[in-house]
Amino acid sequence: MTAARLDDEPVPGDQATHETFDVDPPYVPDAEALEHLAGFENRFLDRELSWLRFNVRLLEMAENDTLPLLERVRSMAFFASNLDEFFMVRVAGLKRRIDAGMAVRAASGLMPREVLEAIWTRTAEQMKRHAEFWRDDLVPALSANGIDLVRWDDLDREEQKFCKRFFKDRVFPVLTPLAVDPAHPFPYISGLSLNMAVLVRNPKTGKEHFARVKVPPTFSRFVSLGNQRFVPLEDVIGEHLKRLFPGMEVLQSHTFRVTRNEDLEVEEDDAENLLQALEKELLRRKFGPPVRLEIQESMTAQVLELLTSELGISPQEVIRVPGPLDLRGLHAIADLPREDLKYPAFVPITHGNLTEVETASPVDVFEAARRHDVLLHHPYDSFATSVQRFLEQAAADPHVLAIKQTLYRTSGDSPIIDALVDAAEAGKQVLALIEIKARFDETANIRWARKLEHAGCHVVYGQVGLKTHCKLAMVVRDEPEGIRRYTHIGTGNYNPKTARSYEDLGLITTNEAIGEDVANLFNNLSGYSRKPSYDTLLVAPDSVREGLVERIHQEVTHLRAGRPSGIRIKANSIVDEATIDALYLAAREGVTVQLLVRGICALRPGVPGLSETIEVRSVLGRFLEHSRVFWFQNGGDPEAWIGSADLMHRNLDRRVEVLVRLPEADSRDQVGRLLDLAFDPDTHAWLLRRDGSWERNEGKVHLQETLIEGHRRRT
Known part of the structure; x- marks a missing residue:
């Protein structure tokens, strides 16, 4: 497959001529095939742990020094925000099932508590890797290119004076220190807010007190000092805490951040009141239970013990990382007007x-x-x-x-x-x-x-x-x-x-x-x-899973009859066990299966006797791969479907999703050329191994850059 083929213009009026194959009998998995399949008890990878591996691939993009520097910074920000959402939804859901006594074994064979323990171990490692790479590699690389992200001690006298004025005129009027003592209960800590835990001492009594100061989100995460120099906002606040606590001695201060359960649970028995029910639930979301506590690595045991006790956080839910916390704010750095440190500009063209x-x-x-x-x-x-x-x-x-x-x-x-x-x-x-x-x-x-x-x-x-x-x-x-x-x-x-x-x-x-x-x-x-049935559409929850499994089985029928067969799927996630089992059965018969998965993949490729003909790839780049494509060789008369459905339980059972069969041959050919390029052995991608790990294939061809170049040649 060459890049030039992507530029082929479709032929107007080229309509589909779907051939009807009279094959008897159609493939139906027999008892022996199903028994063989059941013999592979660990044939599914865990979906949560697979997602964590996806986020690591995003971190690997930040670590790739062949990419433009500010694009690597953006990948760092995406890693942080993705992990926040993972804890707010997926980890919160696991904890809720455990607490409710609904801890059933996942398809991977793991119990929710086992998955949760693996998550704590892996996320602690990943967050430390993320923070240390930022501090040790990207901050120096940015500095070498004239963008300095410095800490307070790195500021010169004029910069410190500027920050002092900025604090006095802008930040100080907004801050509200909240004391904790018998007259002041521990304050509510909102999810994902950046906070400072401050320990002060009364010089007259010698008694120590705890206070919380919220870093106001109304200001930029990084304070601009001019000339593309920035200092974290919490450094500016920390240096001027004495103004917040006059007459007290500031003993120590540390940043911390709480992640809360922010998934919604809305009763929908009465559809007329759905709007009101959702608005109520949005208010409740703000007060969801905590699921993670991030702390600055310098935090003392004394302060940590107070936080964990008041928040009801267990030791394994505490993640200690180098500062600064909350690197979502790096999007502002990635947006700096430094085109020399970004991908070359690309302007979409009219079809x-x-x-x-x-x-x-x-x-x-x-x-x-x-x-x-x-x-x-x-x-x-x-x-x-x-x-x-x-x-x-x-x-x-x-x-x-x-x-x-x-x-x-x-x-x-x-x-x-x-x-x-x-x-x-x-x-x-x-x-x-x-x-x-x-x-x-x-x-x-x-x-x-x-x-x-x-x-x-x-x-x-x-x-x-x-x-x-x-x-x-x-x-x-x-x-x-x-x-x-x-x-x-x-x-x-x-x-x-x-x-x-x-x-x-x-x-x-x-x-x-x-x-x-x-x-x-x-x-x-x-x-x-x-x-419930349509001629040109597959519609969930009624027919997407059934329709896709039927077409997967049909490829086995074509293979047995000596006709061309093959399956290629492009999706964000592949988790649904019934669909995966159908792919396993097709692979056992010898059907070639190629999967392009951006995120989660619970299928194990390359397992002898199970999935030897299945290849799984992942492509990440300047654009987020989001389309879903289902392509079947169909005995030599290819059939292609596009639509909104990923192969996940929520999409196939709890959502209205639509796949449409592309009716014209030129549209199917266009999709076919895209998949040809994606699965070309020389295309840069990550390859999934049977143990769930991903290995980078350092191909010379980059999918998205090739497509960009093809579109540029059309202008």
């Missing part, structure tokens, strides 16, 4: 089907879609000139009668929301299906829901017990030939901001069968219509 060849001017999206399906690949294809324009054009077009759309996450200042509001105010029928339970975006989605309702949109919150995660938009247009449906089905959110940094696929089509299926699905989601 070739949406551009006039001679003038390079944008075309009517509806006209383009009538001529040919448009398979978009973001961020290489511009979101603004494709999906966003599609919806904005629909809002302004007097021939458009209705717009229906799902919204899971979107940006703060969303042109998508504005387009729906404009459409409703223009008298069009607008249905917005908003998932207000999208984790950590609940408050924003409630705000969007109310804004759309006030504009006259029909707002639906999805189905009780299910999150609506599918990415669908449908425009109904009155045309001379009659009513026509224009449908967009994607793998990523309708978010213009993340569309510039997330890799995703999306299909704009006028295919009648797809339009009919999507219309029926919208009716199912918004009303009482019920259509």
